[in-house]
Structure formats: C-alpha cells, structure tokens
Amino acid sequence: MTTQARRPQTPEQHNGDPVGPAQPAQPASVTRMPWWRELSALWAFGLREYRIWQSYRVNQALWIANLFVTTLLFFLLGQTSAGQAQHLLGPAYGTNYMSFIVVGITANVFINTNLSDPYIRIQRSYFNGTMDLFLLSPMSIYTPLLGLMTKSILDDYPRLFFTFGFGMLFFGATFNFAAWPLALAFTVLFLAAGFGLGMLSASSFYLLDIKKGTEPVQFVVQQLLATLLAGAYYPVSVLPKPLQWLACLIPHTYAFDALRRLLDPGAHLDSPVLPIQSALPDLSPLAVDGLALLILTAILLPLGVLAYGRGIERARRQGTLTRWQ
Amino acid sequence: MEQAGELACIERVSKIYPGVEASLRGTKLEWKGPALWGRNLVRAASLTSSKAPSVHALRDVSLSIAPGEIFGLVGPNGSGKTTLIKILAGLIRPTSGVGSVAGVSLEQPGEIRRRVSYVSTTGWMGLEWPLTAEENVRFFAALCGMPGALARARTEAALRDVDLWEDRHKYPSQLSNGMRQRVILARALLFHTPLVLLDEPTVGLDPLTVRAMLALLHRLCAERGQTILLTDHQASEMEQVANHIAVLADGEIALYGTPAQLRDSLRDVTVIEVHTEEMDLPTTPPPNFTLAVEHVDRPGALGVRSWRVHAWKSPDALDQTLTWLAQSEGRVIFVAERDPSLHDVLALPRAQIKEQRASLVGDQQATDHLVAGMATAQEVDA
Numbered sequence: 001m002t003t004q005a006r007r008p009q010t011p012e013q014h015n016g017d018p019v020g021p022a023q024p025a026q027p028a029s030v031t032r033m034p035w036w037r038e039l040s041a042l043w044a045f046g047l048r049e050y051r052i053w054q055s056y057r058v059n060q061a062l063w064i065a066n067l068f069v070t071t072l073l074f075f076l077l078g079q080t081s082a083g084q085a086q087h088l089l090g091p092a093y094g095t096n097y098m099s100f101i102v103v104g105i106t107a108n109v110f111i112n113t114n115l116s117d118p119y120i121r122i123q124r125s126y127f128n129g130t131m132d133l134f135l136l137s138p139m140s141i142y143t144p145l146l147g148l149m150t151k152s153i154l155d156d157y158p159r160l161f162f163t164f165g166f167g168m169l170f171f172g173a174t175f176n177f178a179a180w181p182l183a184l185a186f187t188v189l190f191l192a193a194g195f196g197l198g199m200l201s202a203s204s205f206y207l208l209d210i211k212k213g214t215e216p217v218q219f220v221v222q223q224l225l226a227t228l229l230a231g232a233y234y235p236v237s238v239l240p241k242p243l244q245w246l247a248c249l250i251p252h253t254y255a256f257d258a259l260r261r262l263l264d265p266g267a268h269l270d271s272p273v274l275p276i277q278s279a280l281p282d283l284s285p286l287a288v289d290g291l292a293l294l295i296l297t298a299i300l301l302p303l304g305v306l307a308y309g310r311g312i313e314r315a316r317r318q319g320t321l322t323r324w325q
Numbered sequence: 326m327e328q329a330g331e332l333a334c335i336e337r338v339s340k341i342y343p344g345v346e347a348s349l350r351g352t353k354l355e356w357k358g359p360a361l362w363g364r365n366l367v368r369a370a371s372l373t374s375s376k377a378p379s380v381h382a383l384r385d386v387s388l389s390i391a392p393g394e395i396f397g398l399v400g401p402n403g404s405g406k407t408t409l410i411k412i413l414a415g416l417i418r419p420t421s422g423v424g425s426v427a428g429v430s431l432e433q434p435g436e437i438r439r440r441v442s443y444v445s446t447t448g449w450m451g452l453e454w455p456l457t458a459e460e461n462v463r464f465f466a467a468l469c470g471m472p473g474a475l476a477r478a479r480t481e482a483a484l485r486d487v488d489l490w491e492d493r494h495k496y497p498s499q500l501s502n503g504m505r506q507r508v509i510l511a512r513a514l515l516f517h518t519p520l521v522l523l524d525e526p527t528v529g530l531d532p533l534t535v536r537a538m539l540a541l542l543h544r545l546c547a548e549r550g551q552t553i554l555l556t557d558h559q560a561s562e563m564e565q566v567a568n569h570i571a572v573l574a575d576g577e578i579a580l581y582g583t584p585a586q587l588r589d590s591l592r593d594v595t596v597i598e599v600h601t602e603e604m605d606l607p608t609t610p611p612p613n614f615t616l617a618v619e620h621v622d623r624p625g626a627l628g629v630r631s632w633r634v635h636a637w638k639s640p641d642a643l644d645q646t647l648t649w650l651a652q653s654e655g656r657v658i659f660v661a662e663r664d665p666s667l668h669d670v671l672a673l674p675r676a677q678i679k680e681q682r683a684s685l686v687g688d689q690q691a692t693d694h695l696v697a698g699m700a701t702a703q704e705v706d707a
Contacts, residue, residue, distance in 0.1 A: 037470030044467030052455040133451025135416060137468040138439040144468075208365040216362040316434065319342050319382070319408065319417045 045147025094266020114194035118202035121148035190255035199304025206311030335424030397567030445524035560667035604655025
C-alpha cells in the first residue's frame, strides 16, 4: 500500500467547533468546556434518566409503592412513640412529635442522597464500563458526578412533598411555612455541605482504592454519627454531653435543628438545644446553626472538590481510572 | 518532541502499573473495613507502597504518526496496545516519557480529549443498555457538548455509515455482538476530530463485516482527512489498510514500518505448517535455525494437533524439522512450507530473535536484516 497525499478537511473538536492551529506542545492552562455546554451535558444525563425511568413501567409502580410504604412506616413508628417522645422535645421544638419527626426524616433523606450517592454512582459506572465514556468526553470531571446523581435526586427529592403532605393529611403534623425562604436557604447550605461530604466519599473510590465493600466517609458520617447523634429521630439534648459535642461536628445536627425551629409552629427560636448554642449566648440558636453550616460548607465543599480531583488524577497516573485496561 | 508535520509523537514513553496484591489469598482473611481504609490511607499518603510486583506495560516506546494516515498497532494480548492508546487518548498518564497529540502535550490530558475520538470495544465500553442504538449515540454527542441539530444529523450519518440506521430503535440487548460493536464505532464517527483511536474495533466481527469496516475507515480517512490509529491482535487485516504498522511485544515496539517493509523484513524467514496426531513436541531442542514454534489452536480438529514452525530460510529447513519431529511418538499427517505473512510477525518476539541471533553464526547476514527491521520509529523514519 502506498501512502497517499490527502488534503485534510478542517478538523473539529467534539462539539463541532474547529480545532485551532496546533500549538507547540507545552504545558498550558487547560481550556474547559463552556459552562452552558456543561449544563447541556447535565441535561442529557437528566433526559437519559427520565428515558430509563420511563422505559421500566413496573419500576414506576414499585417506586410509588416504595414511597408510600416507607413514609407510612416512619409515621406509624413515629406515632407509636409519640406519647413517650413528646416530653423530650422541650421548649425548643414545641410539643408535636409528628412535626418533629417529619422534618428529621425528610432532611435525612435529602442528605443521604447527596452524601451516599456520589460513591455509589461512581462505583456502578466504573464496574459497568460507562465511567470510561464519561471520562473520555471533554466535560469536567464533576459534571458526570452530578449527572449520575440526577437519578437519585429525581427519586428522592419528591419524597419531600410526599412526606410533608402525608404527615399533614393523615397524621396531624403541622407546619409553619411563613419562613420558607429561610428554610430553603438552610436546606441549600445543608445540601451543599452534604455534597462536599459526598464528593469526599466518592474520592475514596480512586484515592483510597475502596472499590467494593463499605465506604469509610459515608459509613462514619451518615451511618454512624448522623444516625446516632444528629437528632433525626430524637433531640440531641437526650444524649450525654460529650456525644452532644460530637454531634456538633456534622452539618446534619445544625440543619435538623434550624429546620425544626423554622417549620414547627410550636418551636421557639431562642431556646438553645445544642451545647455550642449555649456556649454562644450572644448569638441566637438559629444564627449559630447558620454560621456553623456556612463554615462546614466552606470547608467540606472545596475539600470534596479537591479530594475528588486528586483521586481522578491519581488514578490517571496509576492507570486505574477505568476498569478495562 | 513533536516534529513538523506529525500529528502524534511520543518519545521514550513507559507505563508502570502498581502491583495488585493478592491480599491474603489462600486464607479466608482479607483486608476489609477499617483495616483496608487504614492501609489504603497510608498508601495514598505515599507512606508505604504495594509490595506486589508492578507491571511494566510499556517500555521506552517512541513513535510518530503522520497526519491523514492509518496507523496500525498490533501485538498479542497484554503487549501494551490498550495502555498506549489510552495514553494517546489522554485517559491515563505515562509514568515517564514525553510526547504530544494533535499539538497538545501529554501533560494536558483534558485538552487532548477535545481533539481525539477514542473507541474501545473492550467490555462494551460505555454502552447504555436501557437506551436504543440511536439514543446511545445521541447521548454521547450531548455529553461532548455537540449542539442538538448537529448531533441529530451526525448521528444519522454515523449510523448509516455503520449500516445500523434501520436498527436504530433497537436496544443493545436486541442487537448481535457485531451490531453492538458498530454502535460503539458510530460514536467515534460522530466527531471529525483530527485523530481517531480505535482499540480492537474488529474483534468478534465476521470477515465480511471486518472488510466493510476497514473500507469505511479507509474512506473516512480519505474524505475527512482524519488520522486513524487502530489496534488489533491480527496483523493480516491491518495490512489491507494501514500506511504504517508498529508491532508491540512485551511493551516494546518490536517492529515498525510500512506493510511492505515489514513483509520485506521477513523475507529470510520461512513458515512450516505441521499437522500431527495427538503428540507432544520432542524434548530435544529444535534445529538451530528455528526462531519459534507455536501451537496453533484449531477448534473442531479432533485428534489432530497443529504446529507452526518459524525458521530461517534454508534448503533443508523442512527436512530437518521433520527429522526433529520424528523423535516424538506420533505421526505427521500434513506438512507444508510457506512464505510468512504479517500475522507471523507476532510469533517472533524481539527477545527471541536476539537470542537466536547469538546462536546463529552462519546466518549472520540474514539475522542482521531481520533485526534491522525491528528498529524504532525514529530509526526507520530517518
């Protein structure tokens, strides 16, 4: 075979834009995909998840059944212990245990999605080979992480409305929605901190080579600390003092406390519950919650971004980025 | 680094994979839970390293690819083809060495990925099973930021190119292996990037489809001016389309050149095909002109074993081989001598030929010629 002289057409990048003239090979700042194209990639993930959800009709029915059963289960358990638990709520959270538990459950579902899902999604994509595809595309390494989470967000976030509605209609939970903008702000901060922890958790996949089994960040923070100490099902004040201080290390504690104060009509804004709130008498408990959440978010979110980026880079150097070598 | 007129150029690139520990294999104990976290945390902080032997996937590989050419990379399984192609795709970083792809340094994998299309059929890479063939291709176009209208048009063109337009609404589970492979290939055809990297695109395809696929690649290269690098462990197909071929063996480039140059480098080698009854090879060493003896797996041939003897050309090569085989218990059913094809290159690892060279005195000139064919890219280009 002879080498033919060919007249190349204008070569393109993946998105169809022309490739600029070849520059001398030297380290330079990497050009990123414009943000609107990252958004369109995210949109593609969303459409893909919707398409998958739509194609499994039995799954849709099971999803609704699961939503119904788990919510009902929590409420029935809550109602069973409402009598004994009511007196534990103290002046800060009013007297309605159903309202107390609804906020706890809902916020916990939210944070669980943001905290646990990044690792699970990365793990699944790695083992079924789709991670290769995502890392090959020119989008940012964080876009697939967010995109892969759309499934869980679509699955879990609607539970918010379901749980609130169910609690109010059938179990006598009452809420004060007057302060919803502030509640929304706290929720956003809480989710951002949770996503920071989620990225830390996801980074352990590549950074610590935890490919299977229990993932440490998720296990320690969500399953151990948050479940026991954050006060999803009971107020933090029932715990021994050292554990109350330990509870102050995770964002869950502040979010649960703040959201209850804002949404429970019987709650008091000025009665401290957490030891850190008592230690800072000049600040209102809600201000302490907001400040603590801000600080934790400011630490956890960049830390998560950094750790995940380091993890990917480490895997790129070691050659363990994709499953198929 | 990059020479003028080269689309990709790498120099002395090596890749070492860290060793994978067998853990406490053989016992029921394994690193789990906090013990595993602690060990890996210490390792990630570079305080300790794995004691398992590391894997040297590539050793000082240098090559250059000219714009608009089809470059073939062949080698047996585990020779380092996929590692090399992933380095060129910006998916993994080399342990050492320098280079550039489409004008971008290997130090900028993110930028390389914008200028390179990479397709691997290993493990059905990236095929979304709940999406149809068309949705799979469209999804990848969207991930790469291709505008909707362009993505629609390109998806149709790519699926037509791989002859899957009629089956576009089928799910991967409804497609044959070959068709799934074509869906993956269609994804690479979406983009008119300067370099297209195809890792074993013809594995598992029937000969007619392979021929059609190679013809398609040839056409794309000619029409779009795209440079194509494809790997395979069969050299015979590569011979049809590639302008240059590099043969990888044990992470090193064993041979490099145009198909004609490679064939020419084998002009002093002969291949003797032998079919025998069920028998083992003699325990005595083969005649000293023998380069390699490989067992050829022929499924379905019950009671028959096939061998391929690669040897320096000599008037009595056939006779001496038969005499050697006769030392073993069993009957030779069939024997034939033929000229080597490019596929036979893979049976001749460089190290073995070097060893052979040392033991051969009379055939020094022929050995020199063959070893000269194993020069690296730069030597040949020079």
